[in-house]
Amino acid sequence: xxxxxxxxxxxxxxxxxxxxxxxxxxxxxxxxxxxxxxxxxxxxxxxxxxxxxxxxxxxxxxxxxxxxxxxxxxxxxxxxxxxxxxxxxxxxxxxxxxxxxxxxxxxxxxxxxxxxxxxxxxxxxxxxxxxxxxxxxxxxxxxxxxxxxxxxxxxxxxxxxxxxxxxxxxxxxxxxxxxxxxxxxxxxxxxxxxxxxxxxxxxxxxxxxxxxxxxxxxxxxxxxxxxxxxxxxxxxxxxxxxxxxxxxxxxxxxxxxxxxxxxxxxxxxxxxxxxxxxxxxxxxxxxxxxxxxxxxxxxxxxxxxxxxxxxxxxxxxxxxxxxxxxxxxxxxxxxxxxxxxxxxxxxxxxxxxxxxxxxxxxxxxxxxxxxxxxxxx
Amino acid sequence: xxxxxxxxxxxxxxxxxxxxxxxxxxxxxxxxxxxxxxxxxxxxxxxxxxxxxxxxxxxxxxxxxxxxxxxxxxxxxxxxxxxxxxxxxxxxxxxxxxxxxxxxxxxxxxxxxxxxxxxxxxxxxxxxxxxxxxxxxxxxxxxxxxxxxxxxxxxxxxxxxxxxxxxxxxxxxxxxxxxxxxxxxxxxxxxxxxxxxxxxxxxxxxxxxxxxxxxxxxxxxxxxxxxxxxxxxxxxxxxxxxxxxxxxxxxxxxxxxxxxxxxxxxxxxxxxxxxxxxxxxxxxxxxxxxxxxxxxxxxxxxxx
Numbered sequence: 001x002x003x004x005x006x007x008x009x010x011x012x013x014x015x016x017x018x019x020x021x022x023x024x025x026x027x028x029x030x031x032x033x034x035x036x037x038x039x040x041x042x043x044x045x046x047x048x049x050x051x052x053x054x055x056x057x058x059x060x061x062x063x064x065x066x067x068x069x070x071x072x073x074x075x076x077x078x079x080x081x082x083x084x085x086x087x088x089x090x091x092x093x094x095x096x097x098x099x100x101x102x103x104x105x106x107x108x109x110x111x112x113x114x115x116x117x118x119x120x121x122x123x124x125x126x127x128x129x130x131x132x133x134x135x136x137x138x139x140x141x142x143x144x145x146x147x148x149x150x151x152x153x154x155x156x157x158x159x160x161x162x163x164x165x166x167x168x169x170x171x172x173x174x175x176x177x178x179x180x181x182x183x184x185x186x187x188x189x190x191x192x193x194x195x196x197x198x199x200x201x202x203x204x205x206x207x208x209x210x211x212x213x214x215x216x217x218x219x220x221x222x223x224x225x226x227x228x229x230x231x232x233x234x235x236x237x238x239x240x241x242x243x244x245x246x247x248x249x250x251x252x253x254x255x256x257x258x259x260x261x262x263x264x265x266x267x268x269x270x271x272x273x274x275x276x277x278x279x280x281x282x283x284x285x286x287x288x289x290x291x292x293x294x295x296x297x298x299x300x301x302x303x304x305x306x307x308x309x310x311x312x313x314x315x316x317x318x319x320x321x322x323x324x325x326x327x328x329x330x331x332x333x334x335x336x337x338x339x340x341x342x343x344x345x346x347x348x349x350x351x352x353x354x355x356x357x358x359x360x361x362x363x364x365x366x367x368x369x370x371x372x373x374x375x376x377x
Numbered sequence: 378x379x380x381x382x383x384x385x386x387x388x389x390x391x392x393x394x395x396x397x398x399x400x401x402x403x404x405x406x407x408x409x410x411x412x413x414x415x416x417x418x419x420x421x422x423x424x425x426x427x428x429x430x431x432x433x434x435x436x437x438x439x440x441x442x443x444x445x446x447x448x449x450x451x452x453x454x455x456x457x458x459x460x461x462x463x464x465x466x467x468x469x470x471x472x473x474x475x476x477x478x479x480x481x482x483x484x485x486x487x488x489x490x491x492x493x494x495x496x497x498x499x500x501x502x503x504x505x506x507x508x509x510x511x512x513x514x515x516x517x518x519x520x521x522x523x524x525x526x527x528x529x530x531x532x533x534x535x536x537x538x539x540x541x542x543x544x545x546x547x548x549x550x551x552x553x554x555x556x557x558x559x560x561x562x563x564x565x566x567x568x569x570x571x572x573x574x575x576x577x578x579x580x581x582x583x584x585x586x587x588x589x590x591x592x593x594x595x596x597x598x599x600x601x602x603x604x605x606x607x608x609x610x611x612x613x614x615x616x617x618x619x620x621x622x623x624x625x626x627x628x629x630x631x632x633x634x635x636x637x638x639x640x641x642x643x644x645x646x647x648x649x650x651x652x653x654x655x656x657x658x659x660x661x662x663x664x665x666x667x668x669x670x671x672x673x674x675x676x677x678x679x680x681x
Contacts, residue, residue, distance in 0.1 A: 216466035218432055220483045221455050375451070376432050 025288065029295045041306050044324075048135050049316025054101040055082040055093050062110020064148055068121065071147035072103065077136035090124070094173060095345045096352065097335050100126050100133055100315060113148070113165045114156065120167040128338045130178035132313035141168060174342045182257065185250045186337040187310045190272070190330045192246060194304045197239050197273055201280030202293040204231045205372075210290065215376065224372035228365065232277045239273035250341075259344030265337065268354060272333040275361040279329075282364050285371035304330040332356050383408045383533050383564035384429060386440030386447060391424050391433060398424045400587035401438065406566060406580075408532075411559045413578035414568040417677055421587040422568040423463055426535050429566070430460040443532045443564075456484070459526035463537040465518045469511025473502055473521050476510055477528060484529040492528060500524045500554075516547030523554060534558070536567040540574065552577050572670045583673060585680050591672070599672055605644050606667035607651055609637040611660035624650035629675045633668075640671050 058065050072078040084090050090102040104122040112119035123140055125133045175182045208214040250256040287293035305311050308330035325331045332353040339345045384406040391399040399421040406412050416422050427433040429442050431451030445453040467476045481489045497503045500520050540548045575581050576595050583591040591598050614637050618630045621639055626646020631638045641647045651662045
């Protein structure tokens with residue numbers, strides 16, 4: 001017998017090609033998914049986010065205030081979504097992540113500019129994701145010299161020369177040193193869990209099907225709900241251990257601040273973990289074999305990384321991509337974990353992110369139970 | 378129950394796409410009997426059994442299984458029927474005991490520990506209870522599977538080729554178990570390809586291309602077939618089989634042991650064919666009772 005035979009090699013090759021051709025769905029996924037993803041992420045991702053939601057607090061009715069606001073909008077980096085006179089309300093909007101910036105124009109701003117008193121113009125930025133707002137902050141700095149140029153004419157022309165007519169004050173909130181790790185490490189908790197939890201359950205039923213034990217399971221009186229909960233529950237423990245390890249590393253290796261309640265974070269984690277396990281289980285009710293289940297998992301993981309606000313600024317994405325992102329549990333959990341750890345917010349502030357998780361969880365579980373066929377038809 | 382019938386179905390039909398897998402099958406099995414379900418591969422045995430135990434929804438037909446409607450009461454049937462799948466379908470990464478305990482819990486059995494222990498004892502599995510199911514040989518796997526589907530005290534056992542790939546000793550033990558259970562009032566429907574197993578059944582039904590084509594006791598099935606079989610013996614008789622097969626009236630020739638079975642329905646034609654051979658060669662011919670296998674192979678050949 002020869003050590004290497006081209007004919008034998010060809011025999012194996014031919015067999016593999018035949019089998020590849022038979023598994024049409026897998027082949028379609030291998031070809032279709034990359035194209036879909038290229039289009040999706042190619043159009044969705046934007047590293048220079050514009051139209052960031054901004055709240056303004058204007059205490060000065062003068063014309064310079066209006067000019068400043070107009071300049072903000074014209075820069076295309078800021079989109080004014082709210083106006084408030086209460087610093088408390090402004091902070092609440094920042095805490096909840098409703099706005100990325102709050103711009104405060106103090107009382108008598110116009111008068112003080114005219115008098116050459118150099119009043120301060122304050123911008124507060126949510127710096128949990130330092131990258132998201134950096135271009136906008138740079139644009140804001142440029143406003144200082146240009147915003148009032150058209151107004152400072154005639155007797156005020158002198159103000160346009162020399163020192164800027166007002167002082168710019170930037171407050172970086174939540175992450176004053178713009179430490180990227182403070183943003184990435186809590187985000188990784190969301191992403192690592194997405195990867196592992198979905199993987200844990202995506203084979204739950206496909207494995208039973210491939211091993212032939214599925215028929216036995218169906219022949220016994222267990223209901224689809226019992227089977228689903230029974231298969232999901234033990235994995236919650238694995239998710240909890242994994243989360244604990246990640247949080248310990250975050251605390252003691254990366255020194256990530258943990259301002260909020262860890263118990264609250266734990267409760268939110270359990271909701272998040274169960275939602276992800278349910279996704280994996282739902283995949284296993286749909287996939288015909290293990291390879292398909294794995295592909296579905298990858299198909300779910302990529303948008304969770306790219307569209308959730310983990311890798312790229314959420315606010316920078318076009319509206320349709322944000323809607324897609326809002327469906328994903330990772331998007332909401334990212335806001336929860338960053339909010340609790342870096343902003344120290346409580347249940348009231350995270351609730352807008354918790355109920356979408358619960359809704360997602362119930363929807364996915366309903367799909368899984370309905371997809372579970374009680375007969376072999 | 379239902380006039381003493383454990384299974385009473387009429388017109389059971391199942392289609393897969395355009396293929397008619399089971400075609401208007403009627404089965405009525407009295408309580409406490411052991412029925413053999415025979416037929417070639419792909420003839421619809423497994424599909425019929427799955428419809429009986431609620432794993433497939435019949436497209437047509439109606440009836441009851443241990444008194445529950447096969448169309449509407451699949452869940453009640455599952456609770457009262459023991460179904461043993463053709464392929465071993467217990468968890469190979471669980472031990473024998475763990476498998477049985479799992480089943481006991483799923484059926485919400487009271488007194489779980491005692492029942493599992495009793496079943497292990499009954500099947501002689503105590504010494505192996507800690508062994509992983511995947512490590513067992515075919516015979517032990519089958520024994521464990523029987524134990525697992527008996528655990529909840531079903532009134533009816535549906536066994537789908539339980540002895541395929543099992544050695545003769547284990548097959549014999551298995552049938553002893555089945556007869557023991559039947560003596561205690563359990564009804565059994567068992568599909569098989571083995572003729573000796575068919576002969577251990579009270580009655581048999583034979584399914585071909587989704588239709589029941591024969592049924593009754595073994596003697597009845599043989600008589601119904603009106604098949605005539607001659608046994609041809611002599612030196613090297615096998616070499617005449619092609620020649621005999623070519624003769625008119627010879628429907629089927631098979632080599633059993635060291636003799637040829639030559640079967641057909643027309644006595645005159647058969648005898649004429651055999652006379653020709655006898656004139657040319659030194660062979661002995663005598664008429665014999667056709668065996669069950671003769672009957673089945675002839676049925677199958679006729680259909681093809």
